[in-house]
Amino acid sequence: LTGTVISARRDALAASRRVSAIVEATPDLVASAWRDGSIAYLNPVGRELLGFQPERDPGGRAFDFLPDQLAEDLMRQGMRIAEQQGTWTGENRLIRPDGHVIPISQVLLVHSPDPNAEQMLYSTICRDISDQRALEDQLRQAALFDRATGLANRALLEEQLSRALAAGGRPRRVAVLFADVDRLQHVNETFGFQVGDHVVSTIAGRLRGLVRGQDLVARHGGSQFVVVLTEVPDEFEAIALANRLLGSFAEPVEHDTGTLQVTGSVGITVADLGDDHLHVLRSAEIALHRAKEAGGGRFALFDDAMHARSQRRLETEADLREVLATGAWTLAYQPIFDSVDRRVVSVEALLRWSHPTRGAVSPGELIALAESSGAIVHLGREIFRRACSEACGWHAMGYPLPVHINVSARQLREPTFVDDVHAVIDETGIDPRAVIVELTETTVATREHGEIDTLHALRELGCRVALDDFGTGYSSLAELRDLPIDQVKLDQSFTTELTTSPRAAAMVEAIVSLATALDLEVVAEGVERDGQIDALAELGCRRIQGFALSRAVAPEVIVGMLRDARPVADGDAGGQALTP
Structure with missing residues (x-):
């Protein structure tokens, strides 16, 4: 019997040593601590992750390595769940003595060497997920931000504008300014696309510096930008910003071979809470087109008459596509x-077209529609x-x-x-x-x-x-x-x-x-x-x-x-x- 006990103890000791070797060699932080936070064990990876020398006793309490109250509350919640269910899995953050914060995924287990002991022992396995978070941030940046300018892209613009217009809270108005570089195609054709891209990036940086912290500047695509003012008393604040935007467009742009000057156009609309965000964007874009039709270098404020003209134009463009398809x-x-x-x-x-409901459409309007829709080459x-x-x-x-x-x-x-x-x-x-x-x-x-x-x-x-x-x-x-x-x-x-x-x-x-x-x-x-x-x-x-x-x-x-x-x-x- 004595030999059997000795053999069992020997096997248990060997198993313990194997587990200890695994814990010492694992690439994750492994630690044990008592309920009051005093640290009972910290493996070498944990010492390195938290910035301690291998031979130095980390001392202190486990809670000292949590960066703020939120992280401590999360840890204590995990301990309570582990006491009830045996384990808890989640994410948290640790902080090194040098102040560097490390995001972690964590498994927390509870056990006690003596069921009657007042102190309970907790063990945890923590994995550094900094690289994962960095990749997630990169993916989010790619999904929601324009790579060339660093501004919000169209997806983030629509998300934030929809949120800003959501009904609820105290009444307020939201202004949207749709801006575009005038005749950038001429710059591209004259100086090359590299210079054109430089113009867009330069103006993007200027626009970012003109808005308040709570407002949004986004690149809508090409040379177009959208500014969302999340709270304005009336259209006059938006008009004041539009004038500043126009001034930033007109400032000279330095490039490798010299200096050039461009102008911009801005369309403005002011929306109320509950308005559809896509409709609001469309209204601002209509106003932008109106400013461009007037010669550019100016702003236009959206109104009902402008909306009616836009609707008529959209309907006529649809009819034009049918006319081109049928040769009518x-x-x-x-x-x-x-x-x-x-x-x-x-x-x-000379071109003639009779609209089914509007009657004769002036050739000038028809040609302008064909030009703007890109159908002029086919029609010609x-x-x-x-x-x-x-x-x-x-x-x-x-x-x-x-x-x-x-x-x-x-x-x-x-x-x-x-x-x-x-x-x-x-x-x-x-x-x-x-x-x-x-x-x-x-x-x-x-x-x-x-x-x-x-x-x-x-x-x-x-x-x-x-x-x-x-x-x-x-x-x-x-x-x-x-x-x-x-x-x-x-x-x-x-x-x-x-x-x-x-x-x-x-x-x-x-x-x-x-x-x-x-x-x-x-x-x-x-x-x-x-x-x-x-x-x-x-x-x-x-x-x-x-x-x-x-x-x-x-x-x-x-x-x-x-x-x-x-x-x-x-x-x-x-x-x-x-x-x-």
Whole structure:
């Protein structure tokens, strides 16, 4: 019996030593302490984690290694649960003597060497989860913050705005300011995307410094920012901040190759508790678009009229998509006449669309919608195809009438534009000499996107090029020599004062004289009175266009005009070219 007891004790001692070796070698903190907090045991990893030398007795109480009252309360709660259930598992924090706080996951066990003892012994296993928390913070940062600027991203913006607008508590108002860098695309195209990104980051830092601690600045995307003022008495506080935002946009931005200056636009809306956060954001964005439409560098305050315009625009955009899908638009043609014999010498294709409920939509509004929605390239391509096809019908009848087709800056800058024109010419069989591509002065003013090369390529196809609205843009008479064009269309402002202003008449005469010397045709637009027709003929301008001779008319009316060789006095009212 004695041998059996000795053997059992030997086995127990061996098992204890094995457990002790495991505890000493484990990568986690292992400790035991009495209920009053006095430490009975701390393994080497625990000593290292808490900043003690291996040979030094940590002393003190376990509670001394908890950073604050919250952590101590959590520990005592865990001890009570462990006393009832045997174990407790949770998370807490420890603090080193140097003040460094360590997040831990913890398992707490309770046991007593003597069931009758007043003191109970607790053992704990703690794992340092600093790396896990750091990873969680990184994931949260990536999920809720913009990496480039460090600002809140759209997800966090919507979460915080929804919370700010939640009903409850004392009544208050929330202001939302939607801001954007004006014409950043021009900066990207001129200086490169790296400089554009630098502009956005610089302005982000400035905006962060303009708001109160309880307010939010977020990057909504691209060059757009949103500021949420969580409590404002009225819109005037938001307006004051908007002016400061505009000032921060306008400050010069230093970059590697120099200094540049941009402007910004701001849309403002003030919301009440309980308002839908997405609706509030949309209202501020509508106001931003209004500020941009007014020229940028300013703010706009959202109101009901603005909302109505926005709703109308959204509905029209939806209808536009259907129109583009079904081709439910038409072309009207305004003739261009010889000022002497008044015969039709060419026509200009003009876009027409009748809305099912609103009636005729102005071509200007339609083109603006197509531009903003990105549909202008597709629409322009289809207009080009239809105009060439209808012109071929006249040619087949024996009327080789040239057709003017307006092209937007966006179309001209498309890399495939010349190929698209070539494809339409091949598809329709039109003589390219009967195709006159019209573009405005501003389209070729910057010459930064290869527009001049595109015009040369069009002329190599056999097409002709007309410069529309001459006199309203940036081109000078001297520049006409260098532009690859065949025709100049004088803006209506010259024609209007022709018979009343000797200065206007002298300018028209000078332009006609220079254009003739450069082998360019001149077309006078906006001719609305017979006296203007005679005056233009006397000044040598043989090509005229305007309501005095004919409005834009349907294709079949053009055939009648050609057959009768006479102008049409009345037709489809109005007309606007496909220009941006």
